[in-house]
Amino acid sequence: MDMKRHYYEDIQIFQKPVHVFWFVILLIGLVILPLVTRNYTMSLVNFIAINVIVTLGLNLLVGYTGQISLGHAGFVAIGAYATVLLMQHLGLNFFPALVLAGFVAAGFGFLLGLPALRLEGPYLAIATLGFGMAVTQIIGRSTFFGGRMGLKVPKINIAGITLSSDKELYIVIISITVLMAFAMRNLTRSRVGRALIAIRESDIAAETLGVNLAWYKTLSFAVSAFYAGVAGGLLAIIFGYINPSIFDFVMSILFLAMVVVGGAGAILGSILGGIVVTFLDLKLNAVTSMPLIGDLLREISTRWMSVSGLPNFRSVLFGILLILFVVFEPHGLYGIWLRIKKYWKTWPF
Template structure:
């Protein structure tokens, strides 16, 4: 028996979905995801796959920045490591897609552990600068180890195969990319029902107090970097299979800023924020393309788009930090409360 909203068991308190209404909405979402490829055209399927890849990487960064309080601008570097690992394995050895994605995540995870070592001594802006250095080193490796990475020309990735089906279209890739992203989201959500996730939150809220309580800071900070980088590596591998070509310029610093903006805009420290932020920030460039396309700029339209996109990303971060620091997730919670109280709201 439940009294009000009190939970009467640990299982009920730890449940991801604790009401029939929530389970009903989950059913609607699953049905929508299953039906979407059959009603959407190629452009919307492309956007859906791109959004799913961005959600996976944003979730990883949110684990690090939103839940553990460690700012990183190296997400694109970890994605690049995952993408190049997948590309090399696919081209040279033709190993299975899922094995390649796992290997890409592991390689990025190992790099994340190395990059995370300074996190015990520095944090905030200084840690962000340290992670930028990781991106510079990764770009150097991608550009100069031509025998392995193809140098500035990059690598062309053959289409993946799953159960004999060649994944050479957005429709086919959708059935791999979206389920993997859903599994990563479920894994991240369940992580915070464990000691590890709660240790991350304790470190974010007050790292000195967490250490006094017996939480080894270095171990859990490195673990946070490792999990975040694993997510980025898997997302990078999906990126390689989706675009079928990667170069050192595929993973610039602006991509790391993009993911940090997605975390801030969506809401730091919430899984819903990772999803909403990634969707919002992925669709912003598409809207900008439409706006720039309407302007009488001719062939110079694309030259205008790149700096405008960078300005918009920065502006989004500033505006959300000032006016809605809890992001789109908080906006969604307010809308839900509004409907819960309607028509008795004041």
């Protein structure tokens, strides 16, 4: 048995020096990135980072606690609208507004989590689905929220500097993303995270060990909603304009796809899933201009389907991805990564 000097080593963020090394490389990469890329690429990176935040939060709920939410777009919408309205009506600065919006979303998450205590998986799925749809319906019908037309997002300025370019926004967004990823990692290796995983594995055993199911399930909802809320605020900033149709049911499913494809119950899974699915989603918007695949799809479209409907190929692909991952790789990309790692360690035996 290896000798441990201190029990903290069991749970420290980086288990081995090599992890620290890779993390430093990653940080350097994140710092260099805006210096070597165009503004357009930066806007993609920003969008990806924001989705990673949502995925981190949703994974806590779905992957760690074993609950489900089909209405996370609703929390993102609440965060986005709260940020904008707090800035407009109360004249708050961006950061206080963003944090407060996170708490507003968390409050709604808490409320939605309350019935969750009494609901098993399928019922909860239905309730959250209804929640997500109700949020956009209510926003779309109320003039205070700008109705269907939506709201214009004010320019943000931090310490007197107005942030306008994607590169400037990148600094803010990526710092928040890294911070929130670490916070989530901390949470999941602490007492609270352990209790949540225990609920997923056996809620009855967790309860007989003193875990208050009611409290921890609502807590999981609230934290998850907080992440979605903050992401919503950032989303509003990079979009510059928000309306209820952005936060539709498909968005909620896309978030779920990020968790499933990345790997439920793993921080690295959230990050991988957020990156890969968002990237795919963005690429698919211009699928016809892709080499080979684009031609093939155009061919299929003209022969059997319709060319004008080709953008819907995105849904087809994500549907297939969801099914394939659940059936063949329930641990997602993270599971594949673990297997590759194991393979190399024992190679060539």
